[in-house]
Amino acid sequence: MNKLKYTITILILTIIGVNIATSQDLHLSQYYSNPVYYNPASTGMIKDYFRVSAQSRSQWGNISGKYLTSLLSFDMPYNDRIGFGAYLVSDDAARALNIFKFVLSAAYQITTPNDKHFLSGGLQVGFMSLQLNHNELTFDNQWVVDNFDSDVPSGELTENRTVYAPEVNLGIYYKFLNNNKKIQPYASFTIYHATMPKIDFIGDKNKRWPMRFQGILGSDIIANDQLTINPGVLAMYQENILELMPGIKGQYTFNPDINMYLGGYYRLNDAIVILLGTKYKNFKILLSYDYNISDLSYYTNGKGAFELAVIFVPKK
Numbered sequence: 001m002n003k004l005k006y007t008i009t010i011l012i013l014t015i016i017g018v019n020i021a022t023s024q025d026l027h028l029s030q031y032y033s034n035p036v037y038y039n040p041a042s043t044g045m046i047k048d049y050f051r052v053s054a055q056s057r058s059q060w061g062n063i064s065g066k067y068l069t070s071l072l073s074f075d076m077p078y079n080d081r082i083g084f085g086a087y088l089v090s091d092d093a094a095r096a097l098n099i100f101k102f103v104l105s106a107a108y109q110i111t112t113p114n115d116k117h118f119l120s121g122g123l124q125v126g127f128m129s130l131q132l133n134h135n136e137l138t139f140d141n142q143w144v145v146d147n148f149d150s151d152v153p154s155g156e157l158t159e160n161r162t163v164y165a166p167e168v169n170l171g172i173y174y175k176f177l178n179n180n181k182k183i184q185p186y187a188s189f190t191i192y193h194a195t196m197p198k199i200d201f202i203g204d205k206n207k208r209w210p211m212r213f214q215g216i217l218g219s220d221i222i223a224n225d226q227l228t229i230n231p232g233v234l235a236m237y238q239e240n241i242l243e244l245m246p247g248i249k250g251q252y253t254f255n256p257d258i259n260m261y262l263g264g265y266y267r268l269n270d271a272i273v274i275l276l277g278t279k280y281k282n283f284k285i286l287l288s289y290d291y292n293i294s295d296l297s298y299y300t301n302g303k304g305a306f307e308l309a310v311i312f313v314p315k316k
Contacts (some may be wrong), residue, residue, distance in 0.1 A: 044083015
C-alpha cells in the first residue's frame, strides 16, 4: 500500500509541476502579505520609508516531493504620488520544475494626495525562467511490479531544459479612505502575463503562457479604537480555471507598538486556512496553515501547507 501511495503521489506532483509550466500560476494563501506581488498598483503606496516583505510556503511535505514557494519584495514611495519596487520569486515543484522571476514594479496615484478616494495604477516588467529537471521525473514504465528502478529507460524524449520569457503585469487599486467612516471598502484588479509569452518545453512553438486575471474585494471595518475586521475575497481566473478564496481576519491593537491578528479563509474545494500573527513596532509576522480538503487529502491525510510572512516597515 505504501508503494502504491508513493507511486500515486509522485505522479500527482509531476502532473502538477508540468501543469504549472503550461497553464496555472502559483498561489499564496496570505495574498495580503505581499501587496507588490498581488497588484503592481500597490507599489510604494505607503506613508513610510519603505517596505520589505518575505514570504515562504511549504506544502505536501509528508509525501515525496515537497513543493516550496519563496517570495521577496521591496517597495518605497518616490514622492506623494509615485512608488517604485521589485520582487523575486522562486517556485520549486518537487525539484522537477523551478520557476524563477525577477520583476521591477512602479505605481502612480491617480487621485490627488489626501483625497478620500484613493485610486492608483501600476506596471511591472521583468523576466522569468522555467527550469525542467528530467532526472526528478518518474514514468510508469520505470516501475517494475511495486519497485521503482531509475535505471530503466523512461522511453520519453524529455530532457533538462531552461526556458526564458518576459513578464509584464498591469494593475489598478481603489480604496475609500474617509477616516470619519467605520467601513472603508477596497478593490483590486490585476492582469498577469499581459504579453502572453511563448513557453516551449516539448517543441510546441505556439504554446503561450495564458493571462491570469485576479480580483480582490474587501473592506476595513473599524469596530472600535482597538479592533479592525477585514472581510475579503480573492478570485483568480486562468485558462478556464477559477479559484475563489473568501475569508476574514481581525486585527486587535493593544498599544501603538503591539498588534495581534487572527483569521480564517476557505479556498473553494481545496483547503481551509487558519491565520495567526503579531506585529511589534516595525515588524509583522504572520503564520498560516492550509488544511487540505480536496481529493488529494486521501494521500496527505489532510496535511496541506505552512506559510510564513515577515514584513518590515520602518515608520516615519
